[in-house]
Amino acid sequence: MNQINPDQILSSEEIKAAKDAFEAYDKMGYGTLEVEELQKILEEFGHKPSKEELQQMIIQVDVKNKGFIDFEDFKRAIAIYKIIEEDNEEDDTLDAFVAMGGNADKSGTVDATKLIQIIKSDFKMTIDIERLINEMDRDKSGQISYQEFKNLLSD
Incomplete structure (x- = not known):
């Protein structure tokens, strides 16, 4: 999943919203966020990733285990979560289909x-x-x- 190109997965509106959120949390203007802030930002957008999903995103974007991410890493995390959500939706749909016969x-x-x-x-x-x-x-x-x-x- 590290080969993900977020610009191909996220819409221009999603990228703009991600940029706005990133800048709002980058209070010192360093161009980075602590990885722990990722969950808070996702929750502000109405997403509630499980611990496993959050850990999966962090592993994918903070590959050097620095404890912080830049905007490109952040976009990749958002794209990864979007893929995870779509997979979960597909699973739910399939479960309902099977339950119906x-x-x-x-x-x-x-x-x-x-x-x-x-x-x-x-x-x-x-x-x-x-x-x-x-x-x-x-x-x-x-x-x-x-x-x-x-x-x-x-x-």
């Missing part, structure tokens, strides 16, 4: 009728789930593939 290798399908029932009855949601499923079920089979399921959850 799909397979862990992303094969199989989920019955659209069962999905509608669960969303309306168990979760008591009032969204127009029939319309959403109809839009996602491109082949109109009444069976939702993993990709269709993932698209449904991301909309």
Whole structure:
């Protein structure tokens, strides 16, 4: 993961927000932050990395174990966390797909009728789930593939 190019992973808005946060925490203007501040900054952005995730980021960005990071290291840490979050989201989606009847290798399908029932009855949601499923079920089979399921959850 050390070969990550944060400029390819982060949007220009995310880079600007990272720069603003970095500068706000770099009170002395040295161009560095203590690695311990990384967690505080992430939490300010609404992220709550686990100890393991935080440790993984620190290992990746503070490779010389200096105890501080510069802005490029900071951007890399943010990019690493973004990748970790996306992986966690993918895992959650796959877990839900499997719980609904799909397979862990992303094969199989989920019955659209069962999905509608669960969303309306168990979760008591009032969204127009029939319309959403109809839009996602491109082949109109009444069976939702993993990709269709993932698209449904991301909309």
